[in-house]
Amino acid sequence: MARGAKAPNFHAMLLAGGSGTRFWPESRKRKPKQFLALAGKRPLLVESWRRVRKLAPPSRIWVVAPAALADSIRELLPQLRPDRLVIEPSPRDTAPAIALACASLAAVDPEAVVGIFPTDHVVRDVDAFKAAVERAAGAAAAGDLCCLGIKPDRPATGFGYLKCKGSVRAKGPIEVDRFVEKPDLAKAKRFLKTGTYLWNAGMFVWRATRFLDELDRTAPEIRTAVERMLAGKAKAWDKATKLSVDYAVMERARGVKVVPLDAGWDDVGSWQAAAALLEEAGLLDRSPVLVGSEGTAVFGAEKLVAVVGLPDVSIVETPDALLVVRNDQSERVRDVVKELEKRGRRDLL
Amino acid sequence: MARGAKAPNFHAMLLAGGSGTRFWPESRKRKPKQFLALAGKRPLLVESWRRVRKLAPPSRIWVVAPAALADSIRELLPQLRPDRLVIEPSPRDTAPAIALACASLAAVDPEAVVGIFPTDHVVRDVDAFKAAVERAAGAAAAGDLCCLGIKPDRPATGFGYLKCKGSVRAKGPIEVDRFVEKPDLAKAKRFLKTGTYLWNAGMFVWRATRFLDELDRTAPEIRTAVERMLAGKAKAWDKATKLSVDYAVMERARGVKVVPLDAGWDDVGSWQAAAALLEEAGLLDRSPVLVGSEGTAVFGAEKLVAVVGLPDVSIVETPDALLVVRNDQSERVRDVVKELEKRGRRDLL
Numbered sequence: 001m002a003r004g005a006k007a008p009n010f011h012a013m014l015l016a017g018g019s020g021t022r023f024w025p026e027s028r029k030r031k032p033k034q035f036l037a038l039a040g041k042r043p044l045l046v047e048s049w050r051r052v053r054k055l056a057p058p059s060r061i062w063v064v065a066p067a068a069l070a071d072s073i074r075e076l077l078p079q080l081r082p083d084r085l086v087i088e089p090s091p092r093d094t095a096p097a098i099a100l101a102c103a104s105l106a107a108v109d110p111e112a113v114v115g116i117f118p119t120d121h122v123v124r125d126v127d128a129f130k131a132a133v134e135r136a137a138g139a140a141a142a143g144d145l146c147c148l149g150i151k152p153d154r155p156a157t158g159f160g161y162l163k164c165k166g167s168v169r170a171k172g173p174i175e176v177d178r179f180v181e182k183p184d185l186a187k188a189k190r191f192l193k194t195g196t197y198l199w200n201a202g203m204f205v206w207r208a209t210r211f212l213d214e215l216d217r218t219a220p221e222i223r224t225a226v227e228r229m230l231a232g233k234a235k236a237w238d239k240a241t242k243l244s245v246d247y248a249v250m251e252r253a254r255g256v257k258v259v260p261l262d263a264g265w266d267d268v269g270s271w272q273a274a275a276a277l278l279e280e281a282g283l284l285d286r287s288p289v290l291v292g293s294e295g296t297a298v299f300g301a302e303k304l305v306a307v308v309g310l311p312d313v314s315i316v317e318t319p320d321a322l323l324v325v326r327n328d329q330s331e332r333v334r335d336v337v338k339e340l341e342k343r344g345r346r347d348l349l
Numbered sequence: 350m351a352r353g354a355k356a357p358n359f360h361a362m363l364l365a366g367g368s369g370t371r372f373w374p375e376s377r378k379r380k381p382k383q384f385l386a387l388a389g390k391r392p393l394l395v396e397s398w399r400r401v402r403k404l405a406p407p408s409r410i411w412v413v414a415p416a417a418l419a420d421s422i423r424e425l426l427p428q429l430r431p432d433r434l435v436i437e438p439s440p441r442d443t444a445p446a447i448a449l450a451c452a453s454l455a456a457v458d459p460e461a462v463v464g465i466f467p468t469d470h471v472v473r474d475v476d477a478f479k480a481a482v483e484r485a486a487g488a489a490a491a492g493d494l495c496c497l498g499i500k501p502d503r504p505a506t507g508f509g510y511l512k513c514k515g516s517v518r519a520k521g522p523i524e525v526d527r528f529v530e531k532p533d534l535a536k537a538k539r540f541l542k543t544g545t546y547l548w549n550a551g552m553f554v555w556r557a558t559r560f561l562d563e564l565d566r567t568a569p570e571i572r573t574a575v576e577r578m579l580a581g582k583a584k585a586w587d588k589a590t591k592l593s594v595d596y597a598v599m600e601r602a603r604g605v606k607v608v609p610l611d612a613g614w615d616d617v618g619s620w621q622a623a624a625a626l627l628e629e630a631g632l633l634d635r636s637p638v639l640v641g642s643e644g645t646a647v648f649g650a651e652k653l654v655a656v657v658g659l660p661d662v663s664i665v666e667t668p669d670a671l672l673v674v675r676n677d678q679s680e681r682v683r684d685v686v687k688e689l690e691k692r693g694r695r696d697l698l
Contacts, residue, residue, distance in 0.1 A: 025655070291684045304670045304697055306374070306685040309678030310659065315671075321653045322666070324673055329658030335640045336655040348653055 010137050011114045012052035013101050015202075016045055016065040016073055017091050018120060021337040022270060022330065025321035026300060029349055030068055034120040035076070038268050039277035048119040049077050054130050055115065059084070062114075064101040066091045089229075089237045094202070095248035096240035099215055099226045102208040107230070109208075113140045116204040122277060124264025132172075136205035136259040139173040145214060146173055146205040147250070149198025149258040150265045155188035158269060160200040160246065162258050168198050173257035179246055198260055200246065201267070205259075211249070219248040271299065271314035272327040288315075295327070321348055359486050360463045361401035362450050364551075365394055365414040365422055366440050367469060370686040371619060371679065374670035375649060378698055379417055383469040384425070387617050388626035397468040398426050403479050404464065408433075411463075413450040415440045438578075438586045443551070444597035445589035448564055448575045451557040456579070458557075462489045465553040471626060473613025481521075485554035485608040488522040494563060495522055495554040496599070498547025498607040499614045504537035507618060509549040509595065511607050512540075517547050522606035528595055547609055549595065550616070554608075560598070568597040620648065620663035621676040637664075644676070670697055 019032045027033050034045040042050075052061055058079045064086045065073055073085065086101045098116055105112050115133050123129045136146040149162045161180040168174070179200065183191060191197035204211075215223045221241055228236035241248070250256060268274055275297035278284040288298045293307040301317040314330070316323040325333055340348050368381045376382050383394040391399075401410055407428045413435045414422055422434065435450045447465055454461050464482050472478045485495040498511045510529040517523070528549065532540060540546035553560075564572045570590055577585035590597070599605060617623055624646035627633040637647040642656040650666040663679070665672040674682055689697050 025653075289685045289688045291681050291688075292678060301671060303668070304374075304689075304694070305673070306670065306682075307673045308681045308685060309675030310662065310673060313659065313673070315673060317671070319652070321655065322650060322664075322671070324654070324656045324659060324662070324664060326658035329641060332640050332657045333655075336638045336657060339638045339640075340653075345653070 009109055009111045009113055010056055011060040011062060011105055011109070011112050011208075012056045013062045013064060013098075013105070013114050013116045014045070014048055014052065014119050015094065015097060015116065016063050016069060016119050017088060017097055018118070019091070021334045023274075023316075024333055024337055025318045025323050025348065026316055030072065032069075032120070033268070034118075035069075035072060038274040039122045039266070040281045040283065043076060044122070044268070045073070045119045046076055047122070048117060049079070051123060051126055051129065052115070052117060054126055055133055062086060062101060062105060064088065064097050089234060092237070092240050093242045094245040095215075095219060095243040096222050096226065096237070098204075098245050099212065099222050099240070100229070102211050103223075103226045103230055106208040106212060112208045113137050114206065114208050114211075116202075118202045120268065121201065122264070122266040122268055124266075126263075128263035129261065132259045132261045132263065133205060135172060136257075139257050139259070140205045140207055140210070143207065143210060144173060144255065144257045145210060145250070145253050147176065147256065147258045148201060148203035148205070148261045149176075150201045151260050151262040152192055152197065152199055155185060155192045156199065157182060157185055157188050159267070161188075161191055162198045162200050164196045164198060164258060167195050168260045169195065170260070172259035174260070176256040176258050179251045198258060201261070201265060202246075203261070204245070204250075214249055214253050218252045219243060222248060270327065270330045271297065271316060271325070272312075272330070274299070275314065358458055358460045358462055359405055360409040360411060360454055360458070360461050360557075361405045362411045362413060362447075362454070362463050362465045363394070363397055363401065363468050364443065364446060364465065365412050365418060365468050366437060366446055367467070368440070370683045372623075372665075373682055373686055374667045374672050374697065375665055380421065381418075381469075382617070383467075384418075384421060387623040388471045388615070389630045389632065392425060393471065393617070394422070394468045395425055396471070397466060398428070400472060400475055400478060401464070401466060403475055404482055411435060411450060411454060413437065413446050438583060441586070441589050442591045443594040444564075444568060444592040445571050445575065445586070447553075447594050448561070448571050448589070449578065449586075451560050452572075452575045452579055455557040455561060461557045462486050463555065463557050463560075465551075467551045469617065470550065471613070471615040471617055473615075475612070477612035478610065481608045481610045481612065482554060484521060485606075488606050488608070489554045489556055489559070492556065492559060493522060493604065493606045494559060494599070494602050496525065496605065496607045497550060497552035497554070497610045499550045500609050500611040501541055501546065501548050504534060504541045505548065506531060506534055506537050508616070510537075510540055511547045511549050513545045513547060513607060516544050517609045518544070519609070521608035523609070525605040525607050528600040547607060548614075550610070550614060551594075552610070553594070553599075563598055563602050567601045568592065571597060619676065619679045620646065620665060620674070621661075621679070623648070624663065 035043050062084045066088045086104050140146045163177040165175040165177045225236045225240035285298050289306040291308045293310045295312040298305045299316045312327045384392050411433045415437045435453050488495045512526040514524040514526045574585045574589035638655040640657045642659045644661040647654045648665045661676045
């Protein structure tokens with residue numbers, strides 16, 4: 001553990017890009033999920049910053065994000081050093097973003113070990129998180145490409161899985177057999193039973209240079225685009241293939257390791273999930289009058305809301321839009337967003 | 350017909366009291382249903398005024414309402430003569446209100462024939478309405494207590510019925526056998542089949558003095574309270590028994606007649622009914638984005654509303670409240686109002 005998270009060359013990298021429509025109308029193109037306070041008083045991004053502050057000082061915390069979000073990020077994270085904000089000229093998925101971040105980092109600290117973390121998730125147990133990252137950082141310092149894998153507590157079909165060579169009860173690092181796409185329910189149930197699968201939560205720990213070397217092998221055009229961009233050729237970015245880091249690197253890399261994480265992780269995948277987290281934090285709006293509407297939750301409303309005969313519904317009010325959605329059909333909010341695009345309502349997107 | 354609605358002594362009396370919670374949050378204690386534009390551009394009360402203007406000049410149109418609503422009524426009906434607004438000191442149901450109105454009218458015109466009309470209903474075919482009232486006015490001038498009865502087009506369970514001595518296909522007046530309480534569905538179906546039942550819509554035509562004479566017989570304490578009040582004893586009003594005119598007079602009166610009315614009448618009993626009427630008028634809000642939400646309607650929202658997976662729901666937004674209600678459970682809106690009373694939220698009632 002000498003070269004773990006406490007070592008001077010451990011850096012944290014927050015992935016603050018990413019968009020999506022699941023939290024419309026609260027989330028917008030310029031205010032995606034990580035900017036929302038979906039689980040507590042603070043936006044998920046700010047909670048993420050506070051979490052990695054347990055692992056590194058501000059001088060070693062980096063944020064990667066597309067240009068459109070830069071101002072909002074600076075505002076939310078006043079402690080972020082200007083030279084630690086890595087700007088993607090445009091969003092091109094996680095492989096180019098992480099490549100750019102790692103290349104920027106390696107230029108500053110060639111020995112850097114970096115933990116890469118999404119900012120739109122929740123981790124309740126920060127101590128357990130810190131211990132797992134430190135464990136992974138040890139392996140990373142020794143040269144491993146390391147993931148954090150979430151111990152599943154249900155047969156979830158919404159996540160990719162990591163098949164491990166060995167029980168996920170081990171503290172790890174465990175060798176990863178392979179990356180598995182989102183399964184159907186039957187498969188997910190089997191995965192849970194075997195005790196050798198973890199959820200892929202998109203959290204990675206590695207030496208920056210080790211990752212870039214692997215990228216050279218698996219997706220060299222991304223590496224080239226990034227290096228040319230850092231050499232001043234801004235347009236080179238557009239040549240970086242839009243790929244996830246899983247697809248571009250991790251699924252093809254050899255000797256990937258994983259450290260199991262059992263730290264109250266939650267991906268906050270829906271308004272319903274946000275309601276549960278806010279309730280846990282004592283922050284769920286209790287003012288609505290619910291008649292025959294158990295499990296219904298209201299977000300953002302300043303006026304009194306009354307609901308009659310509609311259980312398990314999410315109601316989300318913003319100054320310019322109101323969404324009423326049955327929780328089990330929240331996927332279809334994307335159809336609302338499509339319709340607004342069709343109507344040219346960019347003001348609402 | 351010489352003494353029909355066109356006769357100089359035909360007066361129209363609009364009942365503008367009445368409250369209820371079915372249209373909360375749009376309706377409030379001081380802004381009940383008849384003040385809402387539930388079927389067109391104008392409030393139902395204003396539509397009612399325009400309808401009876403086909404029957405009488407402003408000098409012979411009266412409005413009865415409780416004191417709390419007087420200012421709003423004057424504002425909505427600028428043509429209403431100040432001396433034609435009959436104020437109930439407090440709401441005491443329709444028998445005292447109509448008694449007070451008829452006594453006030455008889456004091457001005459002892460020969461007056463008066464048509465009494467609720468103001469929270471819709472009548473689409475004003476010509477048919479006018480013809481039926483004129484027909485009833487003829488019978489009333491000759492001394493009959495006359496009702497207008499709606500030709501049923503479905504086995505409604507929400508209305509009282511008039512059992513007629515003869516087919517409702519006649520133009521009338523037909524003699525009324527008896528008044529029937531709201532039936533269950535099986536009974537309502539039988540009523541519809543017989544062809545001798547009409548809906549009691551609370552519309553009456555009679556000589557003012559004829560009604561007062563009948564009241565003397567069936568509910569003399571109301572007559573006494575009204576006369577004492579008109580003689581200057583305001584407190585006498587509190588002695589007028591709270592009774593509906595059906596119960597206090599019509600069900601006990603002899604020789605009641607009815608003229609069938611087939612004029613696109615609708616009692617606008619729910620938000621769902623209002624949606625249908627507004628759609629008919631081309632006034633239903635078409636801006637909401639409805640995904641898997643057929644039959645759902647939105648009222649009063651200035652912001653964009655999106656609904657996902659919730660068919661047959663009414664959404665009603667006002668500056669201080671939002672209601673989301675499943676149409677088949679709209680009766681339970683009263684539970685919302687009760688809860689707000691319990692919470693002391695008089696600002697929302």
